[in-house]
Amino acid sequence: MTIVSGWIEIRATGPRASKDLATTLLIASGSPGVQEETVDTAAGTLVSHSLWEEETREDDEDTSPVRALKGYLPERDNAALATVKSGLEQIGWALETSFLKDTDWSEEWKKGLKPIKVRHRGFSLTVKPTWHKIKRSPGEIVINIDPGMAFGTGGHATTKMCLKSILTLVKGGKLPKGPSILDVGTGTGVLAIAAMKLGFKKAVGTDIDKVAVKVARKNADLNKTKLTLSAKDLSGIPGKYDLVAANILAGELKKLSAALYNKIKPGGFLILSGILETEKDSIESAFSSIGLEKAFLLTEKEWVAFAFRKQKA
Ligand SMILES: C[S@@+](CC[C@H](N)C(=O)[O-])C[C@H]1O[C@@H](n2cnc3c(N)ncnc32)[C@H](O)[C@@H]1O
The missing domain is CATH 3.40.50.150 (Vaccinia Virus protein VP39)
Incomplete structure (x- = not known):
């Protein structure tokens, strides 16, 4: 992994059944962590939890699409981005990308650990x-x-x-x-x-x-x-x-x-x-x-x- 100043945030959505595969693909391509975005229905707000933390939610029977997985790749790593894009698309996932400054997310995802x-x-x-x-x-x-x-x-x-x-x-x-x-x-x-x-x-x-x-x-x-x-x-x-x-x-x-x-x-x-x-x-x-x-x-x-x-x- 190269040290970079900028990152691409990948926001991917797709079927819950392949959530672990999508997470693995992001991590194997160089994302240091993956977060799942969910909705706190009581508060009506969006929350994220890191998929590295111990998950207490049992979602085996939940068939709704995953709201979003967020992964991060170094800004200049076009090869990794291309791998993630084709891998996610092959398993029926869609993705959007946006640019981030390192500091925007490196502290953010740690909060979930x-x-x-x-x-x-x-x-x-x-x-x-x-x-x-x-x-x-x-x-x-x-x-x-x-x-x-x-x-x-x-x-x-x-x-x-x-x-x-x-x-x-x-x-x-x-x-x-x-x-x-x-x-x-x-x-x-x-x-x-x-x-x-x-x-x-x-x-x-x-x-x-x-x-x-x-x-x-x-x-x-x-x-x-x-x-x-x-x-x-x-x-x-x-x-x-x-x-x-x-x-x-x-x-x-x-x-x-x-x-x-x-x-x-x-x-x-x-x-x-x-x-x-x-x-x-x-x-x-x-x-x-x-x-x-x-x-x-x-x-x-x-x-x-x-x-x-x-x-x-
Ligand atoms: C899933 S992480 C495991 C980290 C830690 N051992 C754990 O159990 O949480 C896999 C690690 O293997 C490294 N890795 C991948 N292929 C490797 C190889 N052929 N030889 C040595 N390390 C490798 C990656 O860079 C990554 O840090």
Whole structure:
């Protein structure tokens, strides 16, 4: 992602059934966040909520069109805009664009972010934006995140399932003492930071986006955790890890399958997220065919996350 002074706001409308696909398309094309515009019927006003926050509204049975999704792309990124336009049109969505100054929206979308809590067998992990104050309960692990322009505030279903998977493996005694993690597509660094707070001894994060690496470094400092971060691709990352986590889109995960496999220690685990329910079978067969065994599967809304295990040597 390039640092720019101007942004294009995309206001997209379309069928509710493909809302998650439209959101994914905007984020995958470089929008740092997506907001849904709704109407507060009591107040008669327009409100926005970030789709990264934990959604409490149950809209599965609602068939009305989405009022609007708002995403943001760097002003000069014509290629990304063209991808978004054709992708949205293919799934029956219409869009309007307008120019914005960076400051107009970067503070605006942050307002929608709220702390989220992930629980497993009495253990809990809270991820909160730095500007939120919370009362910490005894034993609660709290991670502070300033997302800047990177993905990963904990609120998106794909991140939450990764956090839950890490918690499950750690608290279920499935990993050796003081394990290591490689977080591929680290974004804000949230998964690597969570792992360190859960007792990992070593955490390495990579991201193809240099801005994300900078943001992750800042978040590591903020949480007083030591992460090794880089924008190198997997072939440039030394060593093998007890746990490899990758929350990237399914197509990219498939392309990376052999490289991911090579980074797992014998007996170690691979967490994969960013997979739509409809892509579940093809991901399962791609990763089973390279010799990994499915350990468990989590689902949330249209998303699934896998934990696979590599055979012991
Ligand atoms: C959905 S975000 C996940 C962020 C964070 N790990 C989380 O779970 O919330 C995906 C991240 O993967 C990065 N990414 C995409 N393709 C990648 C690749 N081939 N190698 C490394 N990072 C990649 C993106 O830049 C983005 O920061």
